[in-house]
Amino acid sequence: MSxxxxxxxxxxxxxIPVWIPLIAMTVGGLRDAISAPARRATAPRAAHAARAVSRSGGPRVPAAGTAA
Structure with a gap:
């Protein structure tokens, strides 16, 4: 026994190289579980904002140094 x-x-x-990631995953999972209700409430607005940014219209402007 001794x-x-x-x-x-x-x-x-x-x-220790095994314990550190295990502790980090545990703390991160707990933090995600605690903040999940707040993220769920803002998710539709964030998704809509991301789609709005990706559909940016307007005239196409050539890159610097490429205009003839």
């Missing part, structure tokens, strides 16, 4: 208690901190330290 061998296990000595090796456990060593393995926990070695697995």
């Amino acid at each position: 061998d296990l208690l000595q090796l456990l901190p060593i393995y926990a330290f070695m697995l």
Whole structure:
């Protein structure tokens, strides 16, 4: 049992590159779950605004240095 208690901190330290992403994913998932209702309320307006920007009309202007 004492061998296990000595090796456990060593393995926990070695697995820091695994623990950091796991903690980040957990915190990010909790944050997304908490802010999801607020995002759901603004999603239709944001999608409409993105479509409106992509349909920009107007005259086509040649790039600098290409006009004849």
